[in-house]
Amino acid sequence: QKEVEQNSGPLSVPEGAIASLNCTYSDRVSQSFFWYRQYSGKSPELIMSIYSNGDKEDGRFTAQLNKASQYVSLLIRDSQPSDSATYLCAVRRGSTLGRLYFGRGTQLTVWP
Amino acid sequence: DAGVIQSPRHEVTEMGQEVTLRCKPISGHDYLFWYRQTMMRGLELLIYFNNNVPIDDSGMPEDRFSAKMPNASFSTLKIQPSEPRDSAVYFCASSLAGEVGETQYFGPGTRLLVL
Numbered sequence: 320q321k322e323v324e325q326n327s328g329p330l331s332v333p334e335g336a337i338a339s340l341n342c343t344y345s346d347r348v349s350q351s352f353f354w355y356r357q358y359s360g361k362s363p364e365l366i367m368s369i370y371s372n373g374d375k376e377d378g379r380f381t382a383q384l385n386k387a388s389q390y391v392s393l394l395i396r397d398s399q400p401s402d403s404a405t406y407l408c409a410v411r412r413g414s415t416l417g418r419l420y421f422g423r424g425t426q427l428t429v430w431p
Numbered sequence: 432d433a434g435v436i437q438s439p440r441h442e443v444t445e446m447g448q449e450v451t452l453r454c455k456p457i458s459g460h461d462y463l464f465w466y467r468q469t470m471m472r473g474l475e476l477l478i479y480f481n482n483n484v485p486i487d488d489s490g491m492p493e494d495r496f497s498a499k500m501p502n503a504s505f506s507t508l509k510i511q512p513s514e515p516r517d518s519a520v521y522f523c524a525s526s527l528a529g530e531v532g533e534t535q536y537f538g539p540g541t542r543l544l545v546l
Binding site for chain 2: 362
């Protein structure tokens, strides 16, 4: 089992819809969880981080964490064509300081 | 801050040649990471350093790959000899231990094509 797994996608939603991106992780003692966005031909950039169970909202983005289920998600409300990108889920384990474990990413397309 | 700086941004070389990729992390950061990204394998961690010391190089594909960090502001990733299967985008990233979230900041990447 891979450390971090994401929906393979691609995910396609119409403009204005809610896009839901999911991620599961294997290490129960993982402490920190991140969502990176990567536009085509660009480098990954951090958009959300979450450390405790529940929801964390930042503008149109909401990260949700459920440590019991080892599950983290990212919701994008009122999706815009500019949200079209690959979204990478990353996890920091408690035993490996500094290092992040990345999923393969989910490609999101928001069509007008 | 200038962010993570990588050079060159693009590299085209022939099989068998030596390739050297360079990275300057964000000033003050104590972690430096080298990643490789391909369509087939996604983003792979090759090696990472803490305070200039290699911590985990288990992701380095084989002996043809080597990385150094002679000081806190410079690191290199060398491939010798290069092969077509090394074609990928190579990212360098840095972070600061103790900073909230310990966010990893990525450089723009080096796009390597080995013919």
